[in-house]
Amino acid sequence: MNKSHEKGRTLQRSQPGFDAEILGTSFNAHDPGRRPEWIVQANDVFDVVSAINRARGNNLKVGICSGGHSWAQNHIRDHSLLIDMSRLNAIEVDAPNLTAIIGPGCQAGDLNRQLAAQDLFFPVAHAYSVGMGGFLLQGGFGWNSRRFGLGYENVTGLDIVLANGQLVHANEKENADLFWAARGSGPGFFGVVVRFHLKLHKRPKFIGLKLQVFRIRHLEEVLAWADKTGPSVTSNVEFQIVFNRKAFGIMSHGLEVLAPVMADSYADAKKDVAFITSSPVRKLASLTLPLVPMSMNMMMNTGEKTLFLPNTEWFADNMWIDGPVDPIMPRLRMIADSQPPAPSHALWLNWNAPQTRTDMAFSVESRTYLALYGGLRNKADTAAHRNWATDHMRALEPHSHGIQLADENTGRRPARFVTAENLARLDQIRAVRDPDGLFNAWMGRPDRAV
Ligand SMILES: Cc1cc2nc3c(=O)[nH]c(=O)nc-3n(C[C@H](O)[C@H](O)[C@H](O)COP(=O)(O)OP(=O)(O)OC[C@H]3O[C@@H](n4cnc5c(N)ncnc54)[C@H](O)[C@@H]3O)c2cc1C
Known part of the structure; x- marks a missing residue:
């Protein structure tokens, strides 16, 4: 993936190694079947300008990638020239x-x-x-x-x-x-x-993590509590719940309540996550860890070694949900019951967007974010589960307020990502x-x- 130490080349589709270079740009190991006609691995701005001219001269469209983490592999498109920007990483x-x-x-x-x-x-x-x-x-x-x-x-x-x-x-x-x-x-x-x-x-002076784990049978109680308490959780805390077939500590199907917290002191952070320690569902938990200081570097690397594995075919989809969780609870249960093996996971994120933001193209967000990440590591799983995320999201559309482009799946399920205006x-x-x-x-x- 990170090939920034190698000098970038320009390759045409007919040249040996072309396919490997194209697929090598993508975090998602799925082969979308689409192919550009050229790849220009830019080493500097001049390479970018000449790539644009080359595309024009060959009547091709331009695709771009930087880190290649688009789940949908948006940059790998037919009838195009792909500019790979990964080497411009200063x-x-x-x-x-x-x-x-x-x-x-x-x-x-x-x-x-x-x-x-x-x-x-x-x-x-x-x-x-x-x-x-x-x-x-x-x-x-x-x-x-x-x-x-x-x-x-x-x-x-x-x-x-x-x-x-x-x-x-x-x-x-x-x-x-x-x-x-x-x-x-x-x-x-x-x-x-x-x-x-x-x-x-x-x-922030203190960065840490609070973690609590429940068995999946408690899904309804835990999500009902989370949904109710979410709006009052301070913005210091990124309150989220992950459905995981290999949940931390229990190594079986469960819900990980994760609360990364950033505050001015350990004492402040402890107060910020007290809603977990004193929650009405705490007694149902299989495990509650104390608030522990943890570097972002460690949390980021742990995420990539547990939830976001490379060499995996990924099929992701997402939506914003504005209303309370009750009407969608039966579907959340179906999502859990049909969840493919790890590293596939579902994310429920307490967002509660601010009332106003500056004027910019970004314009769709809501109370709760729900994303499904089907991460499939063998062919049988791909055949059985490639539609897990898309199908459940389609079924939830009447409750949706739109999507994030972060985890977009617009090629398979077009959805609202900015306001019509x-x-x-x-x-x-x-x-x-x-x-x-x-x-x-x-x-x-x-x-x-x-
Ligand atoms: C493991 C993982 C974790 C993630 N975590 C988060 C997260 O915490 N928060 C979040 O918001 N999102 C997250 N995402 C989603 C991610 O932010 C988006 O997929 C984003 O597009 C990835 O950027 P990239 O440069 O790596 O991807 P790319 O696939 O390189 O880029 C995606 C698209 O952006 C456009 N683009 C990229 N670079 C340029 C450029 N230089 N100029 C013009 N257009 C460009 C292109 O259209 C391209 O197709 C995650 C994705 C993965 C796979």
């Missing part, structure tokens, strides 16, 4: 000014480690190897983003190569249309981002900035599959 931190400039190929974990060493913080993605490029463009649900904002809310500017090959800077004042569009258009953005300018935070505005900006439709758009959108 990280420059300006600690006194609390700013950084990063390449889109930089990994969440690498950025976090550099910042931790200087007592600084950015709400990076939860797994180490996620590319910051795709993560930031779709919004960026980072560590404790309820407190620090979405990843993209901490971006102050971007350097972008446009469809005409021009390199421009975009921020709130300069090329403001591009800045607005980049904040949430995700896999439908119409330009190649070559650098992000970030605003950093002081690192913002979709229209994105289309208008695209028509001006990419009049010939050089860049691939989303694989599916609410008004039609593309």
Whole structure:
């Protein structure tokens, strides 16, 4: 995956090794069957500009990848030229000014480690190897983003190569249309981002984790409690529940109540997670760990070794849910009962979005986030379970408020990911900035599959 130490090459579809290079860009080990005509492994901005010209000259569309973590493998498209940005992964931190400039190929974990060493913080993605490029463009649900904002809310500017090959800077004042569009258009953005300018935070003094585990038979009681208590949980805590067939400690089907917490002191953090220690369902728990200090680096690496395994075919889907959990409880039980083997898992996340955010393309979020990640490691499981996530999400559509582009599955199940007003505005900006439709758009959108 991370090949940034090797000099990037340009390969055509007919050349030996082409398929391996294409599939090697993707975290998801599934082969989507689609193939671009060229891959350009960019070493610098000049390679990006010449790739754009090559695509134009060959009448091809442009696909882009940075970390290759799109579950849907959005970047692997037919009739296109793929620009692989993983080698543009520089990280420059300006600690006194609390700013950084990063390449889109930089990994969440690498950025976090550099910042931790200087007592600084950015709400990076939860797994180490996620590319910051795709993560930031779709919004960026980072560590404790309820407190620090979405990843993209901490971006102050971007350097972008446009469809005409021009390199421009975009921020709130300069090329403001591009800045607005980049904040949430995700896999439908119409330009190649070559650098992000970030605003950093002081690192919270305490970072830790509270964990409680229940057997799956308690699903209804635990989710009813979580749903009720969620709105009052402080934004210091990222309150979530994972359905796991190999739940921590019990190594069987269970619910992991996970509460990463960031606070000014251990005492404050303990108060923040007291809702778990004193909950009405606590006596049903098979296991409750005390609040333990834990580095983000450790949590990110643990996630990749337990839930987010590589060399796995992934089929993910997701939705925002606005109402209370009761009407969907029978379906949640069906999701658990039909859950494929680990590392497949379901995530229930307490979000309770803020009332207002700055004006940007990102515009759909809600009370609760539900995502299903079918992670299949042998052919029989793939045949049996590849539709697990999509089918359950389809059945829940009447309760849904839309989706996150982070875990999008729009090629198989088109769904609302921005408001209709913002979709229209994105289309208008695209028509001006990419009049010939050089860049691939989303694989599916609410008004039609593309
Ligand atoms: C294990 C794992 C953990 C994850 N954890 C989180 C999480 O905690 N929070 C969260 O919000 N999301 C998370 N995601 C989802 C992830 O953020 C998105 O899939 C994101 O798109 C990944 O970025 P990437 O650069 O690695 O992916 P890529 O597949 O490289 O990019 C996705 C799409 O973004 C566009 N893009 C990428 N780079 C550029 C660029 N330089 N210029 C223009 N367009 C570009 C392209 O359209 C591309 O197809 C996770 C995904 C995985 C697989």
